[in-house]
Amino acid sequence: MARFLAMGGYAVFVWPAYAVFILVLAADVIATVLRRRRVLRELRSRIARQGRRRGSVSP
Amino acid sequence: MNAIKLWYHKLGSPPYFYVFAGYIQPWLWTIAAVLAVAGLYGGLVLAPADYQQGDAFRIIFVHVPAAWMSLFIYGVMAVSAFIAVIWRPKMAEVLAMESAPIGAAFTLIALVTGSLWGRPTWGTYWTWDARLTSELVLLFIYLGVIGLYHAFEDPRQGARAASFLAMVGAVNLPIVHYSVVWWNTLHQGTTVRYFGPSSIAPSMLWPLLAMTIAAKFYYGASLMQRSRVSLLSLERGKDWVADIVRGEPTHG
Numbered sequence: 229m230a231r232f233l234a235m236g237g238y239a240v241f242v243w244p245a246y247a248v249f250i251l252v253l254a255a256d257v258i259a260t261v262l263r264r265r266r267v268l269r270e271l272r273s274r275i276a277r278q279g280r281r282r283g284s285v286s287p
Numbered sequence: 288m289n290a291i292k293l294w295y296h297k298l299g300s301p302p303y304f305y306v307f308a309g310y311i312q313p314w315l316w317t318i319a320a321v322l323a324v325a326g327l328y329g330g331l332v333l334a335p336a337d338y339q340q341g342d343a344f345r346i347i348f349v350h351v352p353a354a355w356m357s358l359f360i361y362g363v364m365a366v367s368a369f370i371a372v373i374w375r376p377k378m379a380e381v382l383a384m385e386s387a388p389i390g391a392a393f394t395l396i397a398l399v400t401g402s403l404w405g406r407p408t409w410g411t412y413w414t415w416d417a418r419l420t421s422e423l424v425l426l427f428i429y430l431g432v433i434g435l436y437h438a439f440e441d442p443r444q445g446a447r448a449a450s451f452l453a454m455v456g457a458v459n460l461p462i463v464h465y466s467v468v469w470w471n472t473l474h475q476g477t478t479v480r481y482f483g484p485s486s487i488a489p490s491m492l493w494p495l496l497a498m499t500i501a502a503k504f505y506y507g508a509s510l511m512q513r514s515r516v517s518l519l520s521l522e523r524g525k526d527w528v529a530d531i532v533r534g535e536p537t538h539g
Contacts, residue, residue, distance in 0.1 A: 232331075232332070235342040235343075235345070236336055236341040236342035236343075237341070237342075238341060238342045238343040238345075238407055241343055241346065241403045241404065241406060241407050242342060242343065242345050242346055242403075244403055245346045245349055245350065245399070245400040245403045245404065246327075246331075246349055248349075248396055248399045248400060248403075249349040249353065249396050249400060252392050252395055252396050253392065253396075253505065253509075255392075256388065256389060256392045256509055257509065257512070259388075260509070260512050260513050260516060261512075263516050264512075264515075264516045264519075267516055267519050267520045268519070268532060268535055270523075271519065271523055271528065271529075271532045272532055274523065275529055275532055275533070
């Protein structure tokens, strides 16, 4: 295991390269998940507002 | 033929696309994950160390797929942008604009991993070599497309302007691809070929191909996920969006 992690002396280049690959793609996915939550929250309050407006027209 | 045309028109409709994308998304994620696990195991564990580069060569399994994706995604984006500018279907705009951040991500990965590979093999993190410089320009074009899209109040107007830029920026694609042929550069030429024998050992080739296909499926999955969110936002006044929002659990 230690031999594997040492990467023949190139650990400081190999592991950061793999970390960048995984972290950048993870950031892409997480950013989209957060954007989806934000958009849904906005849409929900928008629909709630419209519902209230409609409710006030007919007493 | 008619079935394909009908399918094309159906997919061009946002509510239909939203449902379709939601349906195929889990499959795309799953295939990408399975191939990536196989590719990483093959590349990091099974493949032998390179006789010249030792274990440093293992960076190839993330660097080359990312570099290929940076060009592939630009190609898809440029074609969508072209369709968006000429025929103006909303779906083409969405696919073009949501491709840009994924392409920028892969370009960034290609540049950083290439830099980490350059240090032990070339003795430098960066050099103004034709391949490296044109790939950096590619990143700036992606960022320009993303920036221009968000610079407009009206997203459709922004998408149109950014689509123009994406089409013009496509001239950089052949420059990146042929840079290693046209200029005598530090960056090596092609070793993996579609036609004719590749100059890479099979035990190194299959993990590379697995990672490459995994990256393609990742792009598909991320594009579906992004396009769905974009459609909800762009079509906010429509009934189909209201129906979906009411049906979603509140934490979603």
